[in-house]
Amino acid sequence: MRQDEIDITYENKTPTSKRLFARGSKLFAGGINHNVRLFKPYPFFSERATGRFIFDVDSNRYTDYWMGHWSLILGHSPKAVVRTLSEQLRKGTIYGTANGTSLELAELIQKLMPRAELLRFCSTGSEATMYAVRLARAKSHRRVIAKITGGWHGFNTTLMHSVNYPFHSPEGTGLIAEEEQFVESLPFNDLDSSLKILQSVIDDIACILLEPVLGGAGCITPDIDYLRGLQEFAHKNNILFVFDEIVTGFRLSIGGAIQKYGLQPDLFTLGKIVGGGMPIGVVCGMKEIMALADPTIETDNEIRCNIGGGTYSCNPMTMKAGLATIKYLDENKDEIYSKIDSLGAKARSGLTKIFSEANINTHVTGEGSLFLTHFLNEKVRTIKNAVDVALSDQKSLYRYHLALMALHQIFFLPGKMGAISYEHTEADVDRLLLATQAILDSGIISN
Ligand SMILES: Cc1ncc(COP(=O)(O)O)c(C=O)c1O
Incomplete structure (x- = not known):
């Protein structure tokens, strides 16, 4: 599947957001109120959020890993x-x-x-x-x-x-x-x-x-x-x-x-x-x-x-x-941190395994409940600082996150790390891993 096909799928699912973004672009420079929230083809507009889910104005429900700029450790509206x-x-x-x-x-x-x-x-x-x-x-x-x-x-x-x-x-x-x-x-x-x-x-x-x-x-x-x-x-x-x-x-x-x-x-x-x-x-x-x-x-x-x-x-x-x-x-600290940290570890190790079995060079970074998949290339073999990140394959990362959002209703702010909340479950991480596997199987990302 090509990038434009992912975009079309996203646009078909989010027509109201598309209209609202066009309206917002006449009101706000770039159509947004925080630079980081802008992504292509356009960001969805949210209607409500609860627990680990965020719903857009077209009634799409996403499992949220952006979690309000990583603020919501207990999930939305605890x-x-x-x-x-x-x-x-x-x-x-x-x-x-x-x-x-x-x-x-x-x-x-x-x-x-x-x-x-x-x-x-x-x-x-x-x-x-x-x-x-x-x-x-x-x-x-x-x-x-x-x-x-x-x-x-x-x-x-x-x-x-x-x-x-x-x-x-x-x-x-x-x-x-x-x-x-x-x-x-x-x-x-x-x-x-x-x-x-x-x-x-x-x-x-x-x-x-x-x-x-x-x-x-x-x-x-x-x-x-x-x-x-x-x-x-x-x-x-x-x-x-x-x-x-x-x-x-x-x-x-x-x-x-x-x-x-x-x-x-x-x-x-x-x-x-x-x-x-x-x-x-x-x-x-x-x-x-x-x-x-x-x-x-x-x-x-x-x-x-x-x-x-x-x-x-x-x-x-x-x-x-x-x-x-x-x-x-x-x-509840013992229960909360052991849960979110172990889900973070499961996401990191699961993603690492899936990408390496598909022969796609990645470095899944993070600690505790934070994680991000970096796509490596001939310039960058490991991630230890911001220059490595900047020189890694950002295009694949965006495509991966966009595909998760458009095809699998899993939301990472494109390019940014994910944060697990106390509301996330083992099943959510399993779904993330399955979705990643499906994205690789369909050839959206390749070496
Ligand atoms: C490490 C760090 N410091 C400062 C800030 C700025 O915080 P705010 O967006 O609330 O101004 C951020 C925001 O993401 C951050 O990640």
């Missing part, structure tokens, strides 16, 4: 969250004043992630990483931020750097070169080269900021010694070590990557899961750094770091949804 949000809805959606639920959520995060000595809630991950950068610069009195080549931390200005291949060109217009000179990019999983780069700017580095597992860049797991090496270098040289746990927090374990890998970042950011399906970002970490954000510090004494929170920060809907989710995760 009972505990629906109940608390229905109650809160009647009591108000935003007070614009302090509320007690924020204390309960913060205390629970602190119990599970003790390095969150102080926290600040905001409404997106992009804001949280922006505040982390500002705090790191405020604490260190230095300017340079070292990030990972391909690392994605949201659309905030500072970190919109080396995100897309070839990684050394500006990430679009509107960004100022003078500002970009204060960001250095490190090759993931290559400690020697990373340390050389860090050494070259050592006098001016504020922090090393990274995702412990590269998510948006292609589900790339870390060599633990790489993370340890960066942390050691940072701490030896008074550089802040900052984890962006917006994907990995509460995903890799109840204590996130910090607990899983036994590391000690000075600051870290959370988002996605901790909002329980509502908008959130959190910047948190060591008291001596976070305390710089205390607004009672005089502004003229050169200590205070002004970070925000925003109009909707800490709103009671998000706080309730987040609290219900994290409480549920905490109370």
Whole structure:
């Protein structure tokens, strides 16, 4: 089956989405409100979602592995969250004043992630990483931020750097070169080269900021010694070590990557899961750094770091949804993480076996409940960083994901990693494997 035949099947199944996308294209640049959600021929429009399923406006039901940008670890609309949000809805959606639920959520995060000595809630991950950068610069009195080549931390200005291949060109217009000179990019999983780069700017580095597992860049797991090496270098040289746990927090374990890998970042950011399906970002970490954000510090004494929170920060809907989710995760952690991690392992090993038996060179990456199939070629034999992903056979990956969606009602955002929720079952993973086999049998992807 050719690409255009897959497209035609998709278009036949999604005529209403096609019409809505045409209408949306007159309203939104590119027809969408998040660049990553755009795919060809057009994205379907969703009508509702429950458990592990998402339904489009043409009544197609997809088994969802995108799961709200990997946020929904308990599935769509879990009972505990629906109940608390229905109650809160009647009591108000935003007070614009302090509320007690924020204390309960913060205390629970602190119990599970003790390095969150102080926290600040905001409404997106992009804001949280922006505040982390500002705090790191405020604490260190230095300017340079070292990030990972391909690392994605949201659309905030500072970190919109080396995100897309070839990684050394500006990430679009509107960004100022003078500002970009204060960001250095490190090759993931290559400690020697990373340390050389860090050494070259050592006098001016504020922090090393990274995702412990590269998510948006292609589900790339870390060599633990790489993370340890960066942390050691940072701490030896008074550089802040900052984890962006917006994907990995509460995903890799109840204590996130910090607990899983036994590391000690000075600051870290959370988002996605901790909002329980509502908008959130959190910047948190060591008291001596976070305390710089205390607004009672005089502004003229050169200590205070002004970070925000925003109009909707800490709103009671998000706080309730987040609290219900994290409480549920905490109370059922053994069962939840062993289930989603074993389904993730089953998906990775099952896919690896199917592709290798079909003599198609792939590397299925991931950890715990996250996974992504990379199609290898003569340039890329294994996936260890974002350059490998960019040079791998992206066309086959898109075709594979589109075929899963159009022919088998299984939804991965094309090109992006999948996340398993507590609602997914063994049978879902079996169906994914069968669908993959059927796609290979029909010759949609070949060597
Ligand atoms: C690791 C990481 N950091 C930050 C962000 C930005 O979060 P948000 O989209 O909520 O602004 C994302 C979003 O996908 C992310 O994956």
